[in-house]
Amino acid sequence: MLTKESYQLPIAQPLTEAYMKQSDDRIAALYGYYSGSRQDWERRLLALEERSALRADKSKLAEVLRAYNGRLGASNEVMASIDRIAQGAPVVIGGQQAGLLTGPLLVIHKAVSIIQAAKSAAEQLGRDVVPVFWIAGEDHDWDEANHAYVVTAEQELRKLAVTRPEGPRASVSATRIESEAWDGLLRELDEALPSSEFKPSVLEKLSELSSRSGSLSDLFAGLLGYLFGSEGLVLIDADDRSLRELESPMFRTLLLRNDELEKAYAATAAHIQSFGYSLQAEVTPGSANLFLFHPERGGERTLLYKNETGFQDRRGHSMWSKEELLHIAEQQPELLSNNVLSRPIMQDYLFPVLGTVLGPGEIAYWALTGEAFRKLDMEMPILVPRMSYTLIEGTIAKNMTKYELELADVLERMEARKEAWLKQQDSLNVEQRFGAVKAAFQEMYQPLIDLAASVQAGLAKLGETNMAKIMEQIDYLEAKTTDANHKQFDAALRQLDRIATAIAPLGKPQERVLSMVIYWNRYGDAWLQKLLEAPYSRTGGHETVHL
Known part of the structure; x- marks a missing residue:
């Protein structure tokens, strides 16, 4: 069996890495709090209580949440969470644009991180902390939201997508999807997914949810509600009309004090750049x-x-x-x-945000908002890096052991490891023997070129061209011989390719590409329970989860 290993996915944002590792004292002023400090969680709770009068009315917020989650058929646990918000409970919140079939796995990882961070905070503080998922349905980037990748029965990656209807570039939540489009998607999904004992129930649930979904956001919310309802995860769509009514006073403030806020964003951007970091969001x-x-x-x-x-x-x-x-x-x-710079402020106005769960890019651009918060007598909440997970199935783990592959090998150097393995199997020494022949040929042929050139200088170029053509033919024969030799390893190469597709599809971490439907189809609800039971850290990190 593949042994458990410690592996951290690379952090593309240096500013985020500095925050997570607390490696740069200069950035403390940008963020204020740190998710790894227990004292900061207590300080933030006190600050929320002191500023409660500056936020939206909690009773009205609870009414909006009850109406929205009620339309989704929310569980008793979710409704109980909303009651706690009405009573003043703080929240841990995070969000994502609505994606087809919940989008890539990182969305599920974020929801799990929100739930786990809320539980962790509640345990420390000795009071209720409610997990909330903010669906960014107001976003309009259709191409980012409209697709999902699944792995077929033939172990090939397949992209499923829903075409945007003709019309203006409205928000994702306002873009209507007709039943025919859902039916076509489910037929395509049925063709793509391998048969399993859970497949009929998965397709039935998706059919049920899509039949009452008028948009990608509706289906997204329905799936999150189904998957995490028992955990009490409260959902809200930023494009919900009733929520917008609650946002009205803050919209007025954002307009009235727009010049001040613009200066605040610009000043913070200059500070970040003076520290040697690039900006993740455009100011x-x-x-x-x-x-x-x-x-x-x-x-x-x-x-x-x-x-x-x-x-x-x-x-x-x-x-x-x-x-x-x-x-x-x-x-x-x-x-x-x-937009990305005003949304953090609006979120904090609506909810008593103890902490917000963010991905690496989000942590980097949230750094721009600290001074803007202060201009409005608010403060940035605790930024909690979301966890990352790599799901490894039994067959994949077995084959990784067979080919002596660690997770880092698959994620960082899979093609090189594959080539190295093939060379190890080459008992005929094809590359070495062809190399020897090419070297010997060049050694024997060069004197002939020199001889021809001594008779007539112009023959040197002809001789070199001739030698290059002969070498090209030898290379061609070598490639054909290598391919023929490799064919005896086709089964092994397919196994290696399946490992790559499962763990590093399209050369990217699994969480950025694959849909959760793959695992739901294979394992029912058990795969999600494994994620919820995996080790959790408020400072983020990566865990391998064996299924």
Whole structure:
């Protein structure tokens, strides 16, 4: 069996790595709190209690949450969680754009991390802490949300996708999906997934959920509710109209104090760059960091920019005075939407956020928001790095042991290890013997070229061209011989390819590509329970989970 090994996925963001490892004292001012400090969790709880009057009404928030989760058929555990929010319980929150069939596995990892962080905090603080998943349904990046990768019965990676209907670039939650599109997706999924004892129930559940889903966000929420309802995970879609009504006062504040906030973002960006770190989110001069669902363009999500008299779209084709937008914020808040820099503030206004679970890129761009929080007499919550997991099935683990592969080999150097293994099997020494012949040929042929050149200088080039053609033919024969020799190892190569597809599909970590449906189909609910029982750390990290 493959032994348990310690492996950390590379962190692409140096700023995030510095936060997680606390390796740079200069960045403490950017973040304030640190998820690995027990004292910081206690300090943050006290700060939440002191600033409770600055947040949205908790009773009204609970009403919105009950209505939204009730439409999803929420479990008793979820409704009990909402009751705790109504009574003032703090939350651990995290979110993601709605993805097809929940998108890549990292979304599941984030939900698990939210639940585990809430449990960990509750145990330390001796009080209820509620897990909340924020569905970023207001986002409009359809190509990021519309697909899922599964592994077929032939062990091949297959991409399933839903085509965006014709029309304006509205939010994902506002983009309607007809039943025919869901039916086509489920037929394609049925063809792709291998047969298993759980497959009929998986397809039945997906059929049931899709039949009452008008958007990708609806199906996304339905699946998360089904998977994590027993854990009391509360769901909310940022594009929910009732939630937008609660956001109205903060939208007004974001508009009224937009210039101050812009300066705050810019000043923090300059600090980050002065420390030698790059920016993960763009701080654009003149950007209001708010979107408007353009009422005259069918609800197209339009980024707002400031001008001399108010606000406009990017190209200046549409303009609004500050008074017009303040009126919209008060009377039609559903037309406004946050961007990556204003969303953290809005989230903290709505919820008593003890900690927010974030991926590496998010931790890097949240660093930009600290001064903006302070401008509004708020403060950034504790940033909790989400956990990463690699799921390893029994057959994959067995084959990794057979070929003496560690997780790092598969994730970092799989092709090199495959080539090295093939060379070890080459008892005919094809590469060495062809190499010897090529060296001997060059040694014998070069004097002939020199002889020809001594007779007529122009013959040197002809001789070199001739030698190159002969060498090319020897290389061709070597490649054909190598391929023929490798064919006897086809079964082994297929096993190696299956390992790569399962753990590093498309050359990326499993969590960034594969859909959870693969494991749901093979193991029912057991795979998810393994994740929920895996070791957890508030400072993030990576765990291998054997299925």
